[in-house]
Amino acid sequence: MAKKILIDIEEFVKLYYIDKMFIKDIAKHYNTHREHLRLFRKKHNLPERKRFMIFSNEHKTKLKNRTRSKETRLKMSVSRKKRIREKSPNWKGGKRKHSGGYVRIQVQNHPYADDKGYVLEHRLVMEKHLNKVLLPKEIVHHINGIKSDNRIENLQLHTNSSHSKVHNPKSE
Numbered sequence: 001m002a003k004k005i006l007i008d009i010e011e012f013v014k015l016y017y018i019d020k021m022f023i024k025d026i027a028k029h030y031n032t033h034r035e036h037l038r039l040f041r042k043k044h045n046l047p048e049r050k051r052f053m054i055f056s057n058e059h060k061t062k063l064k065n066r067t068r069s070k071e072t073r074l075k076m077s078v079s080r081k082k083r084i085r086e087k088s089p090n091w092k093g094g095k096r097k098h099s100g101g102y103v104r105i106q107v108q109n110h111p112y113a114d115d116k117g118y119v120l121e122h123r124l125v126m127e128k129h130l131n132k133v134l135l136p137k138e139i140v141h142h143i144n145g146i147k148s149d150n151r152i153e154n155l156q157l158h159t160n161s162s163h164s165k166v167h168n169p170k171s172e
């Protein structure tokens with residue numbers, strides 16, 4: 001009879017994507033089999049780490065391109081432009097939408113994407129900056145209050161309580 005094991009999804013995401021533990025070591029941690037964890041990962045639609053990292057590198061390139069000045073972008077060689085254009089259809093992160101003042105980007109294989117594959121852009125920018133996946137309890141605050149201004153210098157990482165303090169500095 002198979003022993004029922006409760007795996008906390010947030011803990012699993014931390015061990016697998018952030019601490020980058022091997023599945024076999026996480027299995028040891030939960031005193032279970034690797035196969036059980038693979039099924040858990042599939043059930044929750046969590047991508048394989050390798051595939052997720054491919055997305056990360058592509059997203060980094062995309063962000064780098066966005067921060068270039070207009071002149072620099074114009075100076076880019078035709079072949080380079082072509083290469084980027086050819087690359088973008090594979091990277092489904094090109095599609096953006098605005099909702100409730102926030103920008104969302106459609107990405108492939110993000111562990112916290114919504115059912116249509118969208119992730120909040122300001123969280124992605126912070127994730128790329130810190131080179132880790134943010135847990136749902138980690139909050140990204142817009143310093144100037146503009147929810148679509150997702151430059152890294154406008155973003156601050158907070159916990160729930162430190163975020164409340166930023167918005168209500170004098171409350172007791």
Ligand SMILES: [Zn+2]
Pocket residue numbers: 140141142163166167
């Ligand atoms: Zn805030």
